[in-house]
Amino acid sequence: MNPSPLLDIIDTPQDLRRLEKKQLPQVAAELREFLLDSVGKTGGHFASNLGAVELTVALHYVYDTPEDHLVWDVGHQSYPHKILTGRKNQMHTMRQYGGLAGFPKRSESEYDAFGVGHSSTSIGAALGMAVADKQLGNNRRSVAIIGDGAMTAGQAFEALNCAGDMDVDLLVILNDNEMSISPNVGALPKYLASNVVRDMHGLLSTIKAQSSKVLDKLPGAMELAQKVENKIKTLAGEAEHAKQSLSLFENFGFRYTGPVDGHNVENLVDVLKDLRGRKGPQLLHVITKKGNGYKFAENDPVKYHAVAKLPSEVPAPEVKPAAAKPTYTQVFGQWLCDQAAADEHLVAITPAMREGSGLVEFEQQFPDRYFDVGIAEQHAVTFAGGLACEGIKPVVAIYSTFLQRAYDQLVHDVALQNLPVLFAIDRAGIVGADGPTHAGLYDLSFLRCVPNMIIAAPSDENECRLLLSTCYQANSPSAVRYPRGTGTGATISDGLETVEIGKGIIRREGEKIVVIAFGSMVAPSLIAAENLNATVADMRFVKPIDEELIVRLARSHDYIVTAEENAEQGGAGSAVLEVLAKHGICKPVLLLGVEDKVTEHGDPKKLLDDLGLSAEAIEKRIAGWIKAV
Numbered sequence: 001m002n003p004s005p006l007l008d009i010i011d012t013p014q015d016l017r018r019l020e021k022k023q024l025p026q027v028a029a030e031l032r033e034f035l036l037d038s039v040g041k042t043g044g045h046f047a048s049n050l051g052a053v054e055l056t057v058a059l060h061y062v063y064d065t066p067e068d069h070l071v072w073d074v075g076h077q078s079y080p081h082k083i084l085t086g087r088k089n090q091m092h093t094m095r096q097y098g099g100l101a102g103f104p105k106r107s108e109s110e111y112d113a114f115g116v117g118h119s120s121t122s123i124g125a126a127l128g129m130a131v132a133d134k135q136l137g138n139n140r141r142s143v144a145i146i147g148d149g150a151m152t153a154g155q156a157f158e159a160l161n162c163a164g165d166m167d168v169d170l171l172v173i174l175n176d177n178e179m180s181i182s183p184n185v186g187a188l189p190k191y192l193a194s195n196v197v198r199d200m201h202g203l204l205s206t207i208k209a210q211s212s213k214v215l216d217k218l219p220g221a222m223e224l225a226q227k228v229e230n231k232i233k234t235l236a237g238e239a240e241h242a243k244q245s246l247s248l249f250e251n252f253g254f255r256y257t258g259p260v261d262g263h264n265v266e267n268l269v270d271v272l273k274d275l276r277g278r279k280g281p282q283l284l285h286v287i288t289k290k291g292n293g294y295k296f297a298e299n300d301p302v303k304y305h306a307v308a309k310l311p312s313e314v315p316a317p318e319v320k321p322a323a324a325k326p327t328y329t330q331v332f333g334q335w336l337c338d339q340a341a342a343d344e345h346l347v348a349i350t351p352a353m354r355e356g357s358g359l360v361e362f363e364q365q366f367p368d369r370y371f372d373v374g375i376a377e378q379h380a381v382t383f384a385g386g387l388a389c390e391g392i393k394p395v396v397a398i399y400s401t402f403l404q405r406a407y408d409q410l411v412h413d414v415a416l417q418n419l420p421v422l423f424a425i426d427r428a429g430i431v432g433a434d435g436p437t438h439a440g441l442y443d444l445s446f447l448r449c450v451p452n453m454i455i456a457a458p459s460d461e462n463e464c465r466l467l468l469s470t471c472y473q474a475n476s477p478s479a480v481r482y483p484r485g486t487g488t489g490a491t492i493s494d495g496l497e498t499v500e501i502g503k504g505i506i507r508r509e510g511e512k513i514v515v516i517a518f519g520s521m522v523a524p525s526l527i528a529a530e531n532l533n534a535t536v537a538d539m540r541f542v543k544p545i546d547e548e549l550i551v552r553l554a555r556s557h558d559y560i561v562t563a564e565e566n567a568e569q570g571g572a573g574s575a576v577l578e579v580l581a582k583h584g585i586c587k588p589v590l591l592l593g594v595e596d597k598v599t600e601h602g603d604p605k606k607l608l609d610d611l612g613l614s615a616e617a618i619e620k621r622i623a624g625w626i627k628a629v
Contacts (some may be wrong), residue, residue, distance in 0.1 A: 075103030097602025117437020120153035152374035164253020258285030333358030400440025429565030435601030457519030
């Protein structure tokens with residue numbers, strides 16, 4: 001007879017803590033099944049959440065949440081946490097408009113101690129909470145849960161360096177599954193892997209002590225055993241270095257515990273209870289398997305890092321889909337391979353976003369010219385600067401939202417030295433379900449003020465390829481920013497043609513109204529312009545901007561509208577205003593962009609409509625504005 005379901009009676013961690021420890025494996029099993037069902041229907045981050053089920057159950061069982069602080073790094077592992085903290089019945093709304101966010105969000109729940117979305121912030125945030133509680137006299141505990149991928153970022157080590165020298169109670173849990181989104185790179189993952197065999201000497205001693213009485217009685221057995229022992233000693237000697245290297249964390253001032261099995265929930269509870277009572281900085285090394293409990297995700301954790309919908313256990317017969325429009329990411333990936341074939345000096349750099357940035361084929365074709373630097377955006381940009389100094393042509397493939405993390409390096413290490421580094425900026429504009437932490441709404445604003453920068457915004461797939469080729473050939477820092485998803489279905493050239501830098505083109509001739517559009521806003525502006533009989537200019541470049549075209553259009557039209565999928569403040573529309581002011585042109589101007597507020601998560605079409613940036617909304621806003629002025 002199956003035991004009665006336990007997850008049904010758990011609405012909060014307080015309910016979980018009323019159970020006996022021996023019931024927790026059942027809770028974990030039911031939680032994993034619930035997760036499979038809910039994410040299978042809604043989509044979302046998947047494999048990483050499956051790997052964190054037992055750890056999440058143990059944490060909420062031992063720690064007095066929400067009084068104690070659990071700070072999840074990135075948030076890819078936070079779904080089990082959400083299920084156990086009163087949001088189980090809302091999981092069907094995950095990442096949908098008006099529903100649960102895909103990451104921890106302070107305004108969503110008191111159990112979400114810190115809002116996240118970018119990696120490697122958990123240790124610093126948890127340290128801040130621990131110090132605050134100490135100063136306020138609160139008897140609370142702070143725990144940072146960070147994956148081994150996120151630990152490759154410099155910010156994590158900056159926080160470790162700070163915390164290890166402070167008299168503060170802090171637990172850092174290193175959830176080691178040998179994966180980020182892609183397989184981890186660099187020296188740290190190798191170091192962590194070596195620690196798993198660090199107890200080889202102890203194992204040898206135990207085997208020898210238990211078997212010596214038997215071996216003494218068997219002819220020739222001792223000689224064979226001696227050979228085996230020598231081999232083990234050789235391995236143990238190699239492992240000794242790993243054992244000594246535990247001082248990496250200990251020299252940071254942390255007391256190291258582990259590694260422990262991250263899927264043995266009862267043992268995790270015992271270990272966490274012990275650590276909760278300890279003083280000072282502690283680090284617990286937990287070994288988990290990404291995708292644990294779902295065979296497809298276990299076998300291919302990269303593919304199942306995030307899913308739209310889960311397949312059935314028995315895959316359906318493969319049906320060749322109809323040809324689909326390529327995404328901008330795919331257009332970039334193909335261009336990169338073509339440009340690399342034409343120029344042996346091209347190299348590509350990614351901060352741990354091989355799949356997301358479209359670099360899989362490039363890595364396969366040009367492995368010696370592909371560099372994944374881990375979750376280290378700052379290093380990626382400075383590394384590119386160093387390459388450029390010596391005549392290499394780096395292309396940094398990076399999301400708009402992640403480029404924010406390397407702004408100082410972009411300014412100081414690339415732009416001020418006028419180094420020819422091309423930034424291929426993916427996910428510019430609204431991104432949909434990932435929400436505000438991943439929306440690329442600020443890059444035009446923060447790039448426009450940087451000297452020596454060229455900034456291009458393609459309006460369709462072919463323009464993307466044209467502008468990538470153009471900016472790559474420029475002997476200065478440059479950026480091509482393009483949105484997530486597919487474009488307009490434009491026919492794409494297979495060549496490496498270029499266009500004139502800083503020159504826009506007219507896409508539609510009209511009267512009285514001119515829409516000066518940038519990038520992704522050209523297509524909806526063209527639709528809106530039909531009923532308005534408006535002129536539409538595709539500016540192509542935000543910097544240098546086509547002053548001559550703007551002045552000519554402004555003088556020949558009565559109403560001027562700018563459209564961009566970027567923050568209104570300091571963006572492309574502001575650049576147009578600066579040109580008009582410079583030339584003393586005073587006419588009504590309407591800026592269409594993202595208002596000064598945090599955007600939500602949800603369907604991109606719905607979000608753009610709410611922001612007034614869909615074709616229908618643009619037409620309605622322009623018509624209403626003209627009546628008002």
